[in-house]
Amino acid sequence: PPFNDSIKQFTLFGGEKHKNRLKEYLEECRRNDPSFPSWESVTSNECFVDKYGFRYNKSNEYALIHYICQQISIFYKSQPKLKEANLWETRLREWKKSLDPSSEVKSMIRSGILPKYRSEFWKLCIYRQVGDIKKSKGPNYYQFLCNLSNDLPRDIIKFDHQIFLDLFRTLPNNVKFCSKYSQGINQLQEVLRAFCLYNPNIGYCQGMNFIVGIALLFLDPEDAFWCLVAITEKFFLAHYFDCGLVGAQSDQHCLKQLIELKLPDLHYHLKKLDIDISTITLNWFMALFFDALPFETMLRIWDCFLLE
Amino acid sequence: MSGKSYQFKIVLLGEGCVGKTSLMLRYVQDKFNDEHLSTIQAAFIKKKIRIGSNSVELAIWDTAGQEKYHALGPIYYRGSNGAFLVYDITDIDSFERIRKWVTELKTSLGDDCILCIVGNKSDLEKNRNVPIKEAEEYAKSVGAKHYSTSAKLNQGVNELFLDISKRMIEKFESSENLESINHQSGNSSNKRNTIQVVDDSVVQQEDKKSGCC
Numbered sequence: 001p002p003f004n005d006s007i008k009q010f011t012l013f014g015g016e017k018h019k020n021r022l023k024e025y026l027e028e029c030r031r032n033d034p035s036f037p038s039w040e041s042v043t044s045n046e047c048f049v050d051k052y053g054f055r056y057n058k059s060n061e062y063a064l065i066h067y068i069c070q071q072i073s074i075f076y077k078s079q080p081k082l083k084e085a086n087l088w089e090t091r092l093r094e095w096k097k098s099l100d101p102s103s104e105v106k107s108m109i110r111s112g113i114l115p116k117y118r119s120e121f122w123k124l125c126i127y128r129q130v131g132d133i134k135k136s137k138g139p140n141y142y143q144f145l146c147n148l149s150n151d152l153p154r155d156i157i158k159f160d161h162q163i164f165l166d167l168f169r170t171l172p173n174n175v176k177f178c179s180k181y182s183q184g185i186n187q188l189q190e191v192l193r194a195f196c197l198y199n200p201n202i203g204y205c206q207g208m209n210f211i212v213g214i215a216l217l218f219l220d221p222e223d224a225f226w227c228l229v230a231i232t233e234k235f236f237l238a239h240y241f242d243c244g245l246v247g248a249q250s251d252q253h254c255l256k257q258l259i260e261l262k263l264p265d266l267h268y269h270l271k272k273l274d275i276d277i278s279t280i281t282l283n284w285f286m287a288l289f290f291d292a293l294p295f296e297t298m299l300r301i302w303d304c305f306l307l308e
Numbered sequence: 309m310s311g312k313s314y315q316f317k318i319v320l321l322g323e324g325c326v327g328k329t330s331l332m333l334r335y336v337q338d339k340f341n342d343e344h345l346s347t348i349q350a351a352f353i354k355k356k357i358r359i360g361s362n363s364v365e366l367a368i369w370d371t372a373g374q375e376k377y378h379a380l381g382p383i384y385y386r387g388s389n390g391a392f393l394v395y396d397i398t399d400i401d402s403f404e405r406i407r408k409w410v411t412e413l414k415t416s417l418g419d420d421c422i423l424c425i426v427g428n429k430s431d432l433e434k435n436r437n438v439p440i441k442e443a444e445e446y447a448k449s450v451g452a453k454h455y456s457t458s459a460k461l462n463q464g465v466n467e468l469f470l471d472i473s474k475r476m477i478e479k480f481e482s483s484e485n486l487e488s489i490n491h492q493s494g495n496s497s498n499k500r501n502t503i504q505v506v507d508d509s510v511v512q513q514e515d516k517k518s519g520c521c
Contacts, residue, residue: 162324162325162374165324165325165346166324166325166346169325169344169345169346170345170346172342172343172344172345173343178343205374205376206324206346206348206372206373206374206376206377207348209346210345210348241376242376243375243376244376244379245376245377245379245380249379249380274387276383278380278383279350279352279383279384280349282348282349282350282380283348283349286348286349287348287349291345291349292349
C-alpha cells in the first residue's frame with residue numbers, strides 16, 4: 001500500500017526533501033568534476049553502470065541512492081586530499097625507490113587513498129611481498145604459465161572444471177564479467193589457471209575467484225596473478241587454501257578466542273544462542289570481505305590489508 | 309495435537325554448482341536468478357509455513373560446494389533435522405559426492421536427520437548422466453527418499469520442502485512419544501542406548517567400506 005511505501009521512503013531517505021538535497025549536492029560535484037554522473041543519467045535509464053562496471057537496476061532505487069550518497073561522500077572527503085595530489089605522487093615515487101613505505105605514506109593511506117592512485121598503490125604493495133619470487137622465476141614467467149594452459153596436466157583438470165563453473169558466478173553484476181565474451185571472464189580464467197599451474201598443491205579454491213575478480217578491476221592480469229600469489233603465500237600462510245582449509249579454520253578459532261578475550265559480552269551472547277560465528281565470518285577471511293560490506297568500504301579494507 | 313508450532317533446521321549439501329542456492333531461493337523467494345554468486349559463505353534463510361493447523365519455521369542453510377570446503381561441513385549441519393543432498397542429473401561426479409555426505413551425516417547425526425537425495429536440473433533431462441533408477445535405488449539403500457527438481461522451472465521444489473517438513477514433524481512426534489514412554493517406564497537412559505546402537509551399525513558400515521577401498 002502507498003501509505004507504507006511512503007513511510008519506508010521517509011524513514012530511509014527522508015522523502016522527496018532529502019532526495020532534492022541529494023540532487024543539489026550531485027550538481028555541485030558535477031560542477032567540480034564533470035565525470036560525475038547526473039541524477040538523470042543514474043535514475044532514468046533501465047540500467048546504470050558505475051565507474052567500476054557494476055550494474056544497478058532501475059527498480060532497485062535503494063542501491064542507486066546508496067551509490068550516489070557514497071560517491072558524494074567520497075568526493076567531499078577527497079577534496080582536501082586533492083590539494084595534496086603532488087604530495088601523493090612524491091610519496092609513492094619515494095616508495096618505489098625504497099621498497100618499503102615510509103610511516104608518513106602509511107598514515108596517509110590509512111586515512112584514505114585518493115582513488116586514482118589505488119592501482120599504483122596496490123602494485124607497490126604486491127611486489128613488495130612477492131617481488132623476490134617474481135624475480136627468481138625470471139621474465140615472462142606469467143606468459144609462460146598462460147601458454148601451458150592449453151595443455152593442462154591431469155591433476156589440474158579437476159580445478160579447471162570448478163574454475164569454469166565459477167567464472168560467471170564471480171561478478172555477474174559487473175559489465176566486465178557478465179558474458180562469456182567479456183574480457184574480464186577470460187582474464188579471470190587465465191589468472192586462476194596460471195595459479196593452479198604455479199602452485200598445484202593449493203590449486204583453485206573457491207574464494208580466489210572473488211579475490212582475482214576484484215584485483216582485475218584495478219590491475220592487469222599479470223599483476224592480478226601476483227596479487228593472488230601474495231595473498232595466498234605472504235598475507236596468509238601456505239596452508240590457508242589447502243585441501244582441508246586448515247589455515248582458514250585455525251584463523252576462525254583464533255577469531256573466536258579473540259572475541260572471548262576482547263568482547264566477552266558478544267562471546268556469551270553467541271554462546272547462549274548457540275551460534276558458531278564462523279558461519280558468518282568465514283568469507284571475511286577467505287574472500288577478504290567480498291560481498292560482506294559495501295564495495296567502497298571493502299576497498300578501504302583492502303588498502304589497509306595490502307599495506308601491512 | 310492441533311495448532312502446534314515446530315522449528316526445524318535443514319541443510320543443503322552437495323558439489324559446487326548443482327543448484328543448492330537456486331533451490332533455496334526458488335523456495336523462499338520464488339525466484340530464479342542466473343546471476344547469483346558462487347557460495348563460499350554459507351547463507352541462512354528462515355521461512356514459515358503452515359501444514360494443516362501446525363506452523364513450521366524452517367531455518368534453511370546453504371553451503372559451499374567445493375570439496376575443499378567439505379571439512380567445514382559440521383559447522384553447518386550440526387543439529388540439522390533434515391538434509392538435502394543435492395546432485396546435478398547431468399553430472400555423475402556430483403552424484404558420487406552424495407555418497408560421502410550420506411556416510412558422514414549418518415556417522416555424526418545418526419538417524420536424527422531426515423535425508424533427502426535431490427536430483428536437480430531436471431529441465432536438462434536430455435543431458436542426463438545419472439540414471440534415475442540408480443539414484444532411486446541408492447537412496448532406498450541408505451534409507452533416504454529421492455526427489456527430482458528443477459529450480460529453474462520451479463518443478464518439485466515446493467513438494468520437496470513440504471515433504472521433508474511433514475517427515476520432520478513425524479520424526480519429532482515419534483521421538484517425543486518414545487521419550488514419554490521411556491519416561492513412564494522409568495528408563496531414561498533407553499533413548500541413549502538406542503542412539504548408541506545406531507552409532508555401532510554406522511561404524512560397522514564404515515569399516516566395511518574402508519575394507520573394500
